[in-house]
Amino acid sequence: MSQPSRFDRGHTDDLMSFLAAGPSPYHAVATAAERLEKAGFRHLAETDAWDGTSGGKYVLRGGAIVAWYVPEGADPHTPFRIVGAHTDSPNLRVKPLPDTGAHGWRQVAVEIYGGPLLNSWLDRDLGLAGRLTLRDGSSRLVNVDRPLLRVPQLAIHLDRTVASEGLKLDKQRHLQPVWGLGHDVRDGDLIAFLEEENGLERGSVTGWDLMTHPVERPAYLGRDEEFVAGPRMDNLLSVHAGTAALAAVAGGPGAADLPYIPVLAAFDHEENGSQSDTGADGPLLGGVLERSVFARGGSYEDRARAFAGTVCLSSDTGHAVHPNYAERHDPTHHPRVNGGPILKVNVNNRYATDGSGRAVFAAACEKADVPFQSFVSNNSMPCGTTIGPITAARHGIRTVDIGVAILSMHSARELCGDRDPYLLANALAAFLEG
Template sequence: MSYPARFDRGHTDDLMTFLAASPTPYHAVANAAERLEKAGFRQVAETDAWDGTSGGKFVLRGGAIVAWYVPEGAGPHTPFRIVGAHTDSPNLRVKPQPDTGAHGWRQVAVEIYGGPLLNSWLDRDLGLAGRLALRDGSTRLVNIDRPLLRVPQLAVHLDRSVSTEGLKLDKQRHLQPVWGLGDAHEGDLIAFLEEESGLQAGEITGWDLMTHSVEPPAYLGRDKELLAGPRMDNLLSVHAATAALVAVATAAGTGSELPYIPVLAAFDHEENGSQSDTGADGPLLGGVLERSVFARGGTYEDRARSFAGTVCLSSDTGHAVHPNYAERHDPTHHPRANGGPILKVNVNNRYATDGAGRAVFAAACEKAGVDFQSFVSNNSMPCGTTIGPITAARHGIKTIDIGVAILSMHSVRELCGADDPFLLANALVAFLQG
């Protein structure tokens, strides 16, 4: 079996482009879809009848995408190899009545999405992006990628205790960004977006809008061995999985045999529980996989056989050891930047990895020539979770939790090793190839 060309630092360069162009889940899936289409994948509508032909296909639903490649000769019970990720990141999202303000300042009313590091959103130049629903029933993406809003921090002269007692932020009172001077008028923000988007007044009837830092991703450090940027949790994994799926499909198109059907599943709403029609706890993935089986002439028995042999890597960022807070980490597990992808373990099933799953990931990393690290939480600290346990429980699919170790998780600007994105992508290629 031929092995696709290995990814290198050029992959990280491309990740920076992807991050900058994907300020929202809707933009992220649109950009992933564009890359898949260039590689020969075609979009299929959920409302259409599906065929069982070979080749690459993908489904878009809101801020989620599921893509798969059916190799020549795949049977109806051929198992899947899935890389799961999520497209959403914690941020500030616009409320239904966005126009507000006080004391001569015009502001935008926002709601807190997920669990952001709130202080990281202060004194940042913020843009505005998302999805617009139009009067004719269509939708349109919008991205105001220039300094438009700002959440100003209170001056130290008016909060002398901030440096000794810490910053205390009220989510309702202290996080509303300013975007101009004067009195607020109902409809101002939407009228501005209509003008920016070349729309007529009154065309926008619904919106899903969110703020983002306009500071672009950048290499950091003396030797540029680090990467700083937004939304690495978890667009880093979405980008790596997209690149890996394209590489595997391209190699298969040149005659490389595949024992599995490789799949990318990038969900929305992981940061608030995954319970939506585009989240991992919804029916999207299971419906796509089942329809793929049935489109190839399969029966329920074939579906059961296929799922029984299927494995999913739940790829999400994890915690690198923090040099200033090493005591917060497990004393014997210190994942390092540029040390390769991490295997996440939690015996209370906050992560889905077990010993058999570890062996699957270890084999993929060995095949790719990539070192990996293990992550467990300090017993005295609560452990986060991912789409991994949800995927395993909902679909009865063996799932392994992995990712890349980063610092500043849930900050408006996160930090990772510049080599880790392409090391992850190489491991994902080996996994998808089987």
């Protein structure tokens, strides 16, 4: 029997605020943590001893967050229900020596992160955000959320081949943004600017993790405003849905009787392989889950039992059928925006879904009264991948790959349907409840 939807169009309004508040993975997890704190979750430091008390808890590490809710009286061997996602998006990131320029232009030296659609970053007003590390070892989140940088495109008059041969960009030469004028490019200019912007003492910053972001706000569009356009939907859309679902389940009337421990695991560095201490291929998730078991008085046997009964939904955006390139899709699988979340399948294990996993997701969607669609790649094209296969292989956890179908994936500004975000959140909440 289906239950009434707990999320509606207001969830999508809130998603747009979440996208705007998350110009870097560090900002995204800080925003998620703030929302969980309001729902009664408390922060645990990894360097502290953990207790086995019930309630909501979370761990922050860099651009990653793992949050979980322990029902009253949960056994140490209670299985987990995990929503997995990632916080990073393809963009342009600042190099260790950021100050450069030529011919009277001051520029910022950037490196390409992940696999962005490079043309989407041209002639776009860009801000700068990320994390500064100070001399005393502390860190500070920074966000210059106004037009500061721009990667100017070459005028067609100076390259007539663009019209016939398409745009060709050299990643080293053509993507360095401008941010000022002056022939005297001084080392330390950018960092000194950020110190001043944030009220920090000159010379106090000794490390940085900085990235550009488009400052244009997310917006509804279309005849009936049935679309949402915005940055970083891949994959903050899933992080937002998972945060909302976990908070709703932990604060719901049945929280004390949950048969599983609901978990949100949002990792960094998915876009470049997940191999880091904050990535899905690192030890973060396994370490947190194990410590949760041991903090409740469990043994290694309890840990093994808990993991054996655990299921993870790896939620990441996927491809909606493109009206101008329908031949690039599988001819019998055409996911549509606002058709509900998609179940991703690849028999070569680029996605972790199998038949038993499909049944788990189908049951959650049925419970939430949410329609879902299936996605497979065209056989003649390589298939992307997610944190799903990594999570399954690293932890021995049954994993299912799902997501929301979007257009313009890896663009500086992506497109989804206005209903799909809250349909996903409802399905995730039903899954976490078990």
